[in-house]
Amino acid sequence: MKTVEWSVDILVVGGGTAGPMAAVKAKERNPQLKVMLLEKANVKRSGAISMGMDGLNNAVVPGFATPEQYVKEITTANDGVVNQATVYAYAQHSYRTIQELDRWGVKFEKDETGDYAMRKVHHIGTYVLPMPEGHHMKKVLYRQLKQKRVEVTNRVIATRVLLDENGAAAGVMGFDCRSGDFIVIRAKAVILCCGAAGRLGLPTSGYLFGTYENPTNAGDGYAMAYHAGAELENLECYQINPLIKDYNGPSCAYVTGPFGGYTANNKGERFIECDYWSGQMMMEFYNELQSGNGPVFLKMNHLAEETIATIENILHTNERPSRGRFHEGRGTDYREKMVEMHISEIGFCSGHSASGVWVNEKGETSVKGLYAAGDMAAVPHNYMLGAFTYGWFCGENAADYIAETYPAGAKPVIDQTQIDLERARVEAPLLRTDGLPPAQVEYKLRRLVNDYLQPPKVTRKMEIGLERIQQVRADMEHMVAGNPHELMRAMEVYHIADCAEMAARASLFRKESRWGLYHYRVDYPQRNDAEWFVHCHVRKGADGEMEHLKRAVEPYIVELDDTEKSAYDRLRVKREPAIA
Amino acid sequence: MPLAATLSSVPVVIDEEKCIAHKGCTVCVDVCPLDVLAIDMLKGKAFMKYDECWYCMPCETDCPTDAVRVSIPYLLR
Ligand SMILES: Cc1cc2nc3c(=O)[nH]c(=O)nc-3n(C[C@H](O)[C@H](O)[C@H](O)COP(=O)(O)OP(=O)(O)OC[C@H]3O[C@@H](n4cnc5c(N)ncnc54)[C@H](O)[C@@H]3O)c2cc1C
Numbered sequence: 001m002k003t004v005e006w007s008v009d010i011l012v013v014g015g016g017t018a019g020p021m022a023a024v025k026a027k028e029r030n031p032q033l034k035v036m037l038l039e040k041a042n043v044k045r046s047g048a049i050s051m052g053m054d055g056l057n058n059a060v061v062p063g064f065a066t067p068e069q070y071v072k073e074i075t076t077a078n079d080g081v082v083n084q085a086t087v088y089a090y091a092q093h094s095y096r097t098i099q100e101l102d103r104w105g106v107k108f109e110k111d112e113t114g115d116y117a118m119r120k121v122h123h124i125g126t127y128v129l130p131m132p133e134g135h136h137m138k139k140v141l142y143r144q145l146k147q148k149r150v151e152v153t154n155r156v157i158a159t160r161v162l163l164d165e166n167g168a169a170a171g172v173m174g175f176d177c178r179s180g181d182f183i184v185i186r187a188k189a190v191i192l193c194c195g196a197a198g199r200l201g202l203p204t205s206g207y208l209f210g211t212y213e214n215p216t217n218a219g220d221g222y223a224m225a226y227h228a229g230a231e232l233e234n235l236e237c238y239q240i241n242p243l244i245k246d247y248n249g250p251s252c253a254y255v256t257g258p259f260g261g262y263t264a265n266n267k268g269e270r271f272i273e274c275d276y277w278s279g280q281m282m283m284e285f286y287n288e289l290q291s292g293n294g295p296v297f298l299k300m301n302h303l304a305e306e307t308i309a310t311i312e313n314i315l316h317t318n319e320r321p322s323r324g325r326f327h328e329g330r331g332t333d334y335r336e337k338m339v340e341m342h343i344s345e346i347g348f349c350s351g352h353s354a355s356g357v358w359v360n361e362k363g364e365t366s367v368k369g370l371y372a373a374g375d376m377a378a379v380p381h382n383y384m385l386g387a388f389t390y391g392w393f394c395g396e397n398a399a400d401y402i403a404e405t406y407p408a409g410a411k412p413v414i415d416q417t418q419i420d421l422e423r424a425r426v427e428a429p430l431l432r433t434d435g436l437p438p439a440q441v442e443y444k445l446r447r448l449v450n451d452y453l454q455p456p457k458v459t460r461k462m463e464i465g466l467e468r469i470q471q472v473r474a475d476m477e478h479m480v481a482g483n484p485h486e487l488m489r490a491m492e493v494y495h496i497a498d499c500a501e502m503a504a505r506a507s508l509f510r511k512e513s514r515w516g517l518y519h520y521r522v523d524y525p526q527r528n529d530a531e532w533f534v535h536c537h538v539r540k541g542a543d544g545e546m547e548h549l550k551r552a553v554e555p556y557i558v559e560l561d562d563t564e565k566s567a568y569d570r571l572r573v574k575r576e577p578a579i580a
Numbered sequence: 581m582p583l584a585a586t587l588s589s590v591p592v593v594i595d596e597e598k599c600i601a602h603k604g605c606t607v608c609v610d611v612c613p614l615d616v617l618a619i620d621m622l623k624g625k626a627f628m629k630y631d632e633c634w635y636c637m638p639c640e641t642d643c644p645t646d647a648v649r650v651s652i653p654y655l656l657r
């Protein structure tokens with residue numbers, strides 16, 4: 001294993017959605033800076049938006065919604081436990097981000113008068129902006145990266161953040177998954193944009209890569225931030241999504257909803273008031289699945305031919321275009337059959353839920369010089385536009401930070417020991433000649449996550465789960481990699497194990513139920529605001545063990561009245577008495 | 581370490597008649613997010629080396645000769 005060293009000013013890790021924006025905005029702030037965008041795959045087709053996106057889920061567009069309304073909606077959808085400052089900062093910038101993307105060439109749906117064609121999907125406000133021609137997102141971003149002269153490095157997997165003598169971020173270490181070289185990149189600031197922890201649970205199909213999230217996102221960002229000493233938040237507030245059964249991708253109610261499609265039970269009846277994804281909605285979805293009215297379907301077979309053709313055109317060419325092929329194989333025609341739905345495996349993702357690395361409204365983590373944006377940064381329900389917006393904040397703020405912290409010529413001082421240790425850890429699977437294949441270890445780990453950590457969460461089960469995960473951790477020291485590709489999978493198993501342990505411990509710490517299904521603890525079935533109306537943080541303690549902290553919820557910027565606060569508690573359609 | 585040979589159905593198939601990897605094309609290998617495609621140097625053709633596919637389709641969409649066909653992996657088909 002050869003060691004290669006580079007030095008840059010700002011290093012952005014992850015070139016999916018938030019990453020390219022962060023790199024471009026850092027360069028715009030100060031074109032003199034050397035900005036590198038590091039990507040595990042290839043920025044041309046990486047991340048959640050690899051094949052584009054079919055809409056903005058949380059656009060705050062003047063005339064349709066105000067930042068204040070949006071903050072209220074997200075506060076309620078998260079049972080009140082939010083740092084409103086982060087959500088508000090997003091909401092106030094949301095429209096500016098849309099206009100910038102529009103200028104760059106991203107196509108949004110507009111009406112005859114040229115206004116954005118907004119649609120209502122959320123419970124209260126109107127925030128969805130369709131992008132029927134959204135398949136070219138990555139091309140648009142790539143053009144910006146080239147124009148702004150961002151240095152792009154593909155096929156390098158970051159494994160740990162480098163720290164300077166004061167504990168500030170000073171680069172990353174990793175390896176090239178083609179050449180196998182060990183890579184050390186020194187930087188004055190690091191922006192992590194590594195996406196969700198999408199390979200935590202095992203999909204019910206049993207296929208390791210049949211995940212909701214792009215499986216390149218194995219939780220690398222969460223694990224790297226943790227080991228760098230950063231605080232993570234809401235890890236007990238899992239991501240669980242309602243998806244096409246087995247295909248495990250969105251169906252998607254946000255696209256079909258405005259056209260008249262809806263989530264239904266086996267009688268074809270609507271059972272939830274609103275298809276917007278929240279923990280409360282997922283709880284009703286789960287209840288229906290378990291009841292005699294299950295399974296759950298997406299119903300479109302009552303719609304007109306013309307409408308269905310439009311829906312097909314969006315769903316089968318964009319975002320997850322293989323949806324069409326899947327339905328074809330099953331003989332599901334939207335015109336005739338309802339689409340069978342199921343709930344996904346668990347993951348961490350603040351893009352959809354709220355689980356992530358703690359950040360403030362500037363995108364700063366609790367580690368100096370370390371920023372985080374996108375799905376891995378805990379700004380609840382932030383979705384794609386939130387990833388772009390926080391990428392923007394991080395790029396600009398990181399540029400300002402290094403201008404203040406490192407006057408001309410100054411550089412972080414790095415102790416070589418951490419580099420030697422990490423090199424040894426990364427190289428180990430390549431040096432072993434006998435042991436365990438990473439895929440088998442990963443399968444077992446993720447199967448245990450399903451068996452023990454999935455809601456309904458049971459204390460004793462989670463405790464056993466933790467013990468079993470620790471046993472797998474011991475097995476990980478026997479993983480063998482025959483080549484750099486297999487090494488990539490082996491190192492990902494470490495990230496998955498860190499996330500699994502954090503999921504279990506964070507869930508055990510919060511002794512109440514909150515966020516609907518996301519944190520439904522059977523032994524503590526009630527919400528307990530007196531003790532648990534707080535943020536729960538996880539970090540690496542001085543002894544190297546995980547430690548938990550309660551942090552007070554920051555004073556609200558936008559107050560909610562009682563009806564607004566409980567709006568998401570009334571999601572079940574009132575018909576006969578609800579089965580709970 | 582033992583190598584147990586098991587037959588496997590892979591979701592991505594390359595039409596070798598159409599593939600021009602022997603002329604230097606590596607597009608599908610370059611774009612795949614999971615890095616599971618490779619070029620068989622002896623044949624000069626692309627192939628699926630690892631069954632770790634997200635059925636996301638950049639390989640098929642970006643191939644200049646329409647040689648790639650992505651199917652849904654058997655386990656979830
Ligand atoms: C199927 C699907 C449908 C969605 N639909 C919508 C929608 O319709 N509307 C909407 O608003 N939002 C939608 N979302 C959510 C939205 O796409 C995400 O919130 C957003 O794109 C996340 O951006 P990100 O930059 O955090 O992650 P990503 O775009 O996933 O980028 C993360 C990048 O980090 C790289 N990476 C990971 N680990 C490492 C490492 N160790 N070293 C180097 N690089 C690494 C990955 O390869 C990847 O390119 C959807 C998400 C999915 C998965």
Ligand code: SF4
Nearest residue numbers: 599600605607608643
């Ligand atoms: S992109 Fe198409 S032509 Fe090029 S190597 Fe791949 S299969 Fe062959």
Ligand code: SF4
Nearest residue numbers: 612633634636637639
């Ligand atoms: S479908 Fe996606 S993951 Fe599968 S080979 Fe093609 S590009 Fe790679």
